[in-house]
Amino acid sequence: MPKVIYIDVDGERHETEVSNGSSVMEGAIANGVEGILAICGGSCACSTCHGYIDDAWIDRVGPPNEIEESTLELALDRRTGSRLTCQIPMRDELDGLVVHVADNDG
Amino acid sequence: MAELPIIVVGAGQAGLQVAESLRRGGYDGSLALIGNEKILPYQRPPLSKQYLSEGMLEDRLLFRSSEYYEKKDIELVLGQHVSALDTSARSLIVDGKTRPYGKLALATGASARPLSVSGSEHEGVCYLRSVDDAKYIRGRLSADPQRVVAIGGGFIGLEVAGSARELGHSVTVIEAQERLMARVVSPLVSEYFRKVYRSRGVDIVLNVAVNRIERSTDGSLIVVLADTRTIPADLVVVGIGSSPHTELAETAGLHCDNGIVVDEFAQTSDPYVVAAGDCTMHKNSRLGIFHRLESVQNAVDQAKIAAMTLLGNQKPYDQVPWFWSDQLGAKLQMAGRSDGFNRTVMRGSMEDGEFSIFYFDDDVLIGVDSVNRPTDHVVSRKLLAAGANVPDQIIVDLEQNLKTLL
Numbered sequence: 001m002p003k004v005i006y007i008d009v010d011g012e013r014h015e016t017e018v019s020n021g022s023s024v025m026e027g028a029i030a031n032g033v034e035g036i037l038a039i040c041g042g043s044c045a046c047s048t049c050h051g052y053i054d055d056a057w058i059d060r061v062g063p064p065n066e067i068e069e070s071t072l073e074l075a076l077d078r079r080t081g082s083r084l085t086c087q088i089p090m091r092d093e094l095d096g097l098v099v100h101v102a103d104n105d106g
Numbered sequence: 107m108a109e110l111p112i113i114v115v116g117a118g119q120a121g122l123q124v125a126e127s128l129r130r131g132g133y134d135g136s137l138a139l140i141g142n143e144k145i146l147p148y149q150r151p152p153l154s155k156q157y158l159s160e161g162m163l164e165d166r167l168l169f170r171s172s173e174y175y176e177k178k179d180i181e182l183v184l185g186q187h188v189s190a191l192d193t194s195a196r197s198l199i200v201d202g203k204t205r206p207y208g209k210l211a212l213a214t215g216a217s218a219r220p221l222s223v224s225g226s227e228h229e230g231v232c233y234l235r236s237v238d239d240a241k242y243i244r245g246r247l248s249a250d251p252q253r254v255v256a257i258g259g260g261f262i263g264l265e266v267a268g269s270a271r272e273l274g275h276s277v278t279v280i281e282a283q284e285r286l287m288a289r290v291v292s293p294l295v296s297e298y299f300r301k302v303y304r305s306r307g308v309d310i311v312l313n314v315a316v317n318r319i320e321r322s323t324d325g326s327l328i329v330v331l332a333d334t335r336t337i338p339a340d341l342v343v344v345g346i347g348s349s350p351h352t353e354l355a356e357t358a359g360l361h362c363d364n365g366i367v368v369d370e371f372a373q374t375s376d377p378y379v380v381a382a383g384d385c386t387m388h389k390n391s392r393l394g395i396f397h398r399l400e401s402v403q404n405a406v407d408q409a410k411i412a413a414m415t416l417l418g419n420q421k422p423y424d425q426v427p428w429f430w431s432d433q434l435g436a437k438l439q440m441a442g443r444s445d446g447f448n449r450t451v452m453r454g455s456m457e458d459g460e461f462s463i464f465y466f467d468d469d470v471l472i473g474v475d476s477v478n479r480p481t482d483h484v485v486s487r488k489l490l491a492a493g494a495n496v497p498d499q500i501i502v503d504l505e506q507n508l509k510t511l512l
């Protein structure tokens with residue numbers, strides 16, 4: 001199973017396996033990563049699963065699609081690498097992915 | 107003596123959020139979250155959507171893993187019913203035992219309103235509120251093509267109808283009002299969805315009440331309408347609204363009126379008790395009205411306000427309401443209100459299946475319903491929150507970016 005490294009809002013590092021096909025958001029929820037709230041349950045409607053893809057990974061993860069792009073408008077502190085983690089399905093190619101969790105509870 | 111705990115009753119979307127926001131707000135005292143369902147707190151929206159139509163696994167419904175509650179030092183008490191509240195002694199009866207509290211949050215949610223016609227008790231007549239309900243329906247829909255009747259053309263009835271149709275069942279929706287989702291969307295949107303369902307082979311019967319449900323000799327059901335029409339069914343799913351869980355609050359003497367009445371700070375009529383979510387009749391200070399909402403947005407945002415009040419840091423509830431519903435591939439998203447308008451402006455086109463309807467009270471934008479136009483929805487939420495002036499000519503012109511109005 002590919003691994004994801006989440007750095008939460010308090011700077012704590014969580015390294016965990018996320019099965020292929022599960023979203024990066026689901027991996028965070030299942031492992032109690034602080035700050036990924038995901039109140040719409042992955043429907044791309046809330047932006048509370050916002051995270052920043054680490055610079056080294058931005059190209060491999062790719063850009064958001066149009067729907068995600070619009071929902072990202074709701075995110076508080078948008079930067080380069082901003083993605084809604086519910087919209088990133090895990091795949092082998094992303095093994096080792098580093099995601100910095102945004103402040104989703106502001 | 108150690109400080110008395112904060113107890114949250116109801117471990118659903120709002121209850122979890124109260125607990126989470128208390129910890130996030132710096133509360134490090136003792137905290138218990140008590141719920142009468144056995145499963146870890148879970149999301150309800152997928153129950154009528156992916157859980158039915160895509161066989162979503164139960165684990166994926168859970169909001170948080172069990173370790174999360176340990177880590178946050180939230181005492182999670184599952185499968186236990188709170189049967190009484192004594193506000194003068196500040197204590198609860200939980201599974202027969204007394205538990206004192208310092209402060210209390212009620213997040214007891216709502217339950218499906220029962221159908222009262224004769225035959226409602228037959229096997230095969232069911233509701234959808236909990237994961238157990240959804241499991242039952244999913245089980246029934248896994249058999250060969252079934253005849254499914256949804257009683258009630260609101261969100262839940264329609265989503266179940268859509269999911270059942272996608273699975274290949276034959277589906278009829280019966281609605282007593284003259285249009286679908288009459289309580290929550292405008293006539294334009296109702297009509298649009300009626301056509302969507304029709305075109306996908308779902309029978310929509312409007313303007314007629316159900317008189318009774320009979321069991322035929324072969325064991326299947328017959329739904330008999332007030333105009334004597336009969337509709338055979340293998341499964342009847344009833345979605346005719348919900349009743350807030352106010353029993354606990356009511357017997358304790360808290361002010362209730364179609365919900366536990368709270369002010370804009372989520373405060374009940376007792377100074378040590380707050381309430382949030384589907385169970386509340388609440389004040390929204392932006393809209394200036396009292397209403398009861400059943401939505402994730404309300405559960406979460408109001409729970410945050412309730413937690414702040416518990417922490418002595420009052421902030422009024424003034425969020426713009428929003429909601430979404432997935433129906434036969436159409437994503438309906440709503441922001442603000444779609445009642446009390448006197449004119450509408452359309453962006454996009456119904457024929458293309460991508461449009462937003464902007465509702466105005468004279469020149470004031472009060473709400474926007476979007477179908478497959480998520481960008482409009484998101485920007486509308488911001489426009490409504492900002493109280494922005496939104497000219498008609500910008501709305502109708504798809505070349506114009508609504509964001510420029512912010």
Ligand SMILES: Cc1cc2nc3c(=O)[nH]c(=O)nc-3n(C[C@H](O)[C@H](O)[C@H](O)COP(=O)(O)OP(=O)(O)OC[C@H]3O[C@@H](n4cnc5c(N)ncnc54)[C@H](O)[C@@H]3O)c2cc1C
Nearest residue numbers: 116118119120141142150151188214215383384400401402
């Ligand atoms: C099928 C379905 C689909 C939905 N789809 C959407 C959607 O697409 N978008 C949207 O925004 N909203 C949707 N909703 C609404 C949303 O799920 C609710 O608004 C939300 O769950 C409300 O949260 P709550 O915490 O107030 O209530 P609940 O989630 O109902 O939680 C209340 C909990 O308290 C427990 N409880 C009650 N009384 C007691 C007691 N005395 N002792 C112990 N425990 C008690 C209940 O058993 C329950 O577990 C949907 C709801 C359903 C049922």
Ligand code: FES
Nearest residue numbers: 042044046047086
């Ligand atoms: S979980 Fe709501 S947008 Fe990702």
